[in-house]
Amino acid sequence: MKICVYGLWHLGTVSAACLAHSGFDVVGLDADEKTIASLVQGKAAIFEPGLDKLIVEGQSSGRLRFTTNAQDALGDADLLWITFDTPVDDEDRADVEFVFTRVADVLSLLPAGAAIVVSSQVPVGFTERVKQHCLKNLPDKGFRFAYSPENLRLGNALQSFLEPDRIVVGTDTPEGRQFLEPVFQRLCERIEWMSVSSAEMTKHAINAFLATSIVFANELASVCEKVGADAKEVERGLKSEARIGKKAYLGPGPAFSGGTLARDVQFLKSMGRSFDLSVPLFDAVMTSNDYHKGWAARQISQYFPSSGHHTFALLGLTYKPGTDTLRRSWSIDLARHMWNEGYRIRAYDPKVSAVPDELKEVLVLCDTPEEALKGSDFAVVGTNWPEFLDLSPTLFLTLSGKTVVDATGFLQTVFQAGDKSIRHIMVGRVK
CATH class of the missing domain: 3.40.50.720 (NAD(P)-binding Rossmann-like Domain)
Structure with a gap:
């Protein structure tokens, strides 16, 4: 063949x-x-x-x-x-x-x-x-x-x-x-x-379901933050339910990005319009996700207002770990937004040795995480690279603001074992 x-x-x-x-x-x-x-x-x-x-x-x-x-x-x-x-x-x-x-x-x-x-x-x-x-x-x-x-x-x-x-x-x-x-x-x-049509629709359905799950988890996490619940513990409780399951996309974290899931939600929205069908759920998924994209920026603005001319370390730039693409990366979108707000950014990514010309004025690309953290007021975890789990918690003590914004709580084990003086901000947990 x-x-x-x-x-x-x-x-x-x-x-x-x-x-x-x-x-x-x-x-x-x-x-x-x-x-x-x-x-x-x-x-x-x-x-x-x-x-x-x-x-x-x-x-x-x-x-x-x-x-x-x-x-x-x-x-x-x-x-x-x-x-x-x-x-x-x-x-x-x-x-x-x-x-x-x-x-x-x-x-x-x-x-x-x-x-x-x-x-x-x-x-x-x-x-x-x-x-x-x-x-x-x-x-x-x-x-x-x-x-x-x-x-x-x-x-x-x-x-x-x-x-x-x-x-x-x-x-x-x-x-x-x-x-x-x-x-x-x-x-x-x-x-x-x-059938061919059913297979094509299955692709849309899978990605739309995953997108809806992520949005559900993040909206639930925002309520957890207000009532004193821990969204990670709630996630564990949800996944213990046999009708939901341990592989469900229910972890609190950043909004979905990259275009992969959103593309299929947009396909379904477009089909709804073309057949004059009401599909309010798909509209709501995108609205909620767009709002949640601003979560990290809202945390930063709350603790470190732009009037303070702050610098932060951005750990991870790629769309996700295990790849080197910056295309539609949540981390890159955050960097652009915060730079426009007056923040200075020192970035590190183990798979990025150079950035496109349009990003060179937005951020300083560092050779090591230590270099990015040095001279910064706080840090933001942009990509969950496994090598970041090997960082010593004492490295973060060099941050003048002693704060790490970490949407998924990826570095939770690092700070549990280290100095409790670091403020570790996660989606779905009381600050």
């Missing part, structure tokens, strides 16, 4: 490397020459633990190669796997045309009878739109169509792909399922087969 993986940022690169690791003959296709040149050298466009090694192994085995030549990649492909990471704007609206245009431009190069699997983050109805485009413009090709939602998590993507709990696959014909079953069964024993 020859598979062409089309679109090589995070989703596509992980998919291509893991499919090759699973024994398939894979060619990764992308129009960006710099991306391909980097991949040929064994370097992914975004850091993901273990990914570069898997790319090198795949190319060395002969099962993985990369190209910008669509004819070369698609001319003898049995399966085209569409893996563009769908761009989102600052309002979390997806640029679906970005994906559709690129797909439509290459379909004529596929051999007749090939399968097309969509895994890009697209709205329900997208796969049918591609199918109708083919029926109109390429009626003799006889393509098979399927949708399988991506389930990758930055920082843990290889395990997510290679060891999934289950894989959801949507296809509308018995022939499509028969063709694709050997592919997906090699990746996972448990396959949830359903």
Whole structure:
């Protein structure tokens, strides 16, 4: 089976490397020459633990190669796997045309009878739109169509792909399922087969449910702060309930960011409007999350008003631990906001050696956490990097304001064992 993986940022690169690791003959296709040149050298466009090694192994085995030549990649492909990471704007609206245009431009190069699997983050109805485009413009090709939602998590993507709990696959014909079953069964024993529309809707539903859970937990935490309850203890109580479960997204912390969850909530809101349906819950999820994005700024302003010309240490800049991307990072958004309010920022991140030019006036990038803390009035935990748990609590005594703003309480064990003179501010706990 020859598979062409089309679109090589995070989703596509992980998919291509893991499919090759699973024994398939894979060619990764992308129009960006710099991306391909980097991949040929064994370097992914975004850091993901273990990914570069898997790319090198795949190319060395002969099962993985990369190209910008669509004819070369698609001319003898049995399966085209569409893996563009769908761009989102600052309002979390997806640029679906970005994906559709690129797909439509290459379909004529596929051999007749090939399968097309969509895994890009697209709205329900997208796969049918591609199918109708083919029926109109390429009626003799006889393509098979399927949708399988991506389930990758930055920082843990290889395990997510290679060891999934289950894989959801949507296809509308018995022939499509028969063709694709050997592919997906090699990746996972448990396959949830359903229609294409149901599979697309499942992706929206999962992310909207997770977004709603996060918003619920954070609103609950704000009440806990007022009544003297500890949101972490309430979380433990909730997860002990069999109808809820230990894996539920109920931890108090920062607002969700990055566009991943919000994109699907926005898809559902848009669908509600297009069908004249009332979907107040989805509107409320975004409203509540937008308000909670200001939690850290409100704590900072309360204890260290901007009139004091304060400096703070920002520990962690990336979107989440295990990656090096700054795109849609909560930490970066906070830095920009506080800089505009007159604060000075000294930042450290173990995976960031340089920042974009537009951030150079916003923050000073330090080489060590100690350097960032030195000369600062207080600290903010921006990314929960595991190495921060190894910091000595005495380091924070250099902060003139003896305060750490830590939304998730990530450093709680550090301060429990250390000097109690540090004010440790967390979501959902009385200050």
